[in-house]
Amino acid sequence: MGTREKRVTERGKKPAVSKIEASRITRDVLIEAAQAIMSERGGVDFTLSEVGNRAGMSAALVQYHFGSKEGLLFASFEQGIGRSLDQLRWLSELKLPAAKKLRMHIGGVVSAYMQKPFTNRLLHLLIDGATNEKAQRVADVYILPIVNFHRDLISQGVEEGVFRPISEMHFYFLLVGACEHFASRKHVLRYVFNVDDVEDAMRQDYADFVYGVVMNGIAA
């Protein structure tokens, strides 16, 4: 915010940051604060006041921008998942062999879960607590694109003669389960494998392992 405020002052008379932009920036700062708290605590156990405090703003402002804690959780989730869905779209349009796409996809999923381990927990919290209609909408917007990507990837691999035909449902659960588990079980890493921090090389090793198993496992 510091730089932006400075810019406003320097430009003089007219405010350089429109009301809409200012509102967007405030929302981003609050979402960042909420995400930082969730990452630290490994869960969604926080109050709106804590988020306000962290961002140097009032709880009332948090309330104003998100309506409720659920609203803030949803906004955090959308921001966390947005980039991943963009990457998926980008990857699906690349002209690459299926095996190469599979490797990049697994690397991306492991990375995404490691960077925002709360995103997936949030997704399931939001669906669990939702009405059927809302749960269906969340599933359509955030899970279906992954399943569709898997279906296209399997078709492509089968056409190329490198994958055997498999169910996209089975594939989804195995792949996402394998990637998510590694990222979301910090205490297993700590208390069973004596790993306190997952470094990049270790994350890469795990992604390579999953790719090797899945690639050989579904080979034609």
Add this chain to the structure above:
Amino acid sequence: MGTREKRVTERGKKPAVSKIEASRITRDVLIEAAQAIMSERGGVDFTLSEVGNRAGMSAALVQYHFGSKEGLLFASFEQGIGRSLDQLRWLSELKLPAAKKLRMHIGGVVSAYMQKPFTNRLLHLLIDGATNEKAQRVADVYILPIVNFHRDLISQGVEEGVFRPISEMHFYFLLVGACEHFASRKHVLRYVFNVDDVEDAMRQDYADFVYGVVMNGIAA
């Protein structure tokens, strides 16, 4: 309880059920009630009164037997996981080829998670909320045996020339993640794949798929 009470009456003078046994039976009934509630709700959101009501007993009795909700959760977890660990010990001692053991293990893990989907959630809830010492004890008693089983299985497979050497940590996360995900994501099954109930055949199909991928994926 009905049959047991009748037996006591029929045998006459001496109570056929000792105080210790009666206490054990009461505990079992209460644990069953708690597990039924958790299965229905897909979570641990319940009160001791609700458990008492379900079992036809008072909340005070629940308090007496388990001390607190955490005590009841822990007892439920131990009862849920106990049989699985027994199976694991039994399987590890069987004189069977590694591939056959792997197939039985995957079938067992998928079944266990399908039958008691709350067990694993409970485990992680108990570890997350625990002191370091307690978390270490839970990991040693309930997770380490699985990892040790995996290590032995990999060694056996490598010796038999059917598996390539792999990290037991990687193997643990991929296998358990794949099995657990399928069992614990009911709303993905419902809202993405239109599956409301997982029937035995579908569970078996998934276990076969995971076995096929893992077996080919780690083949020597």
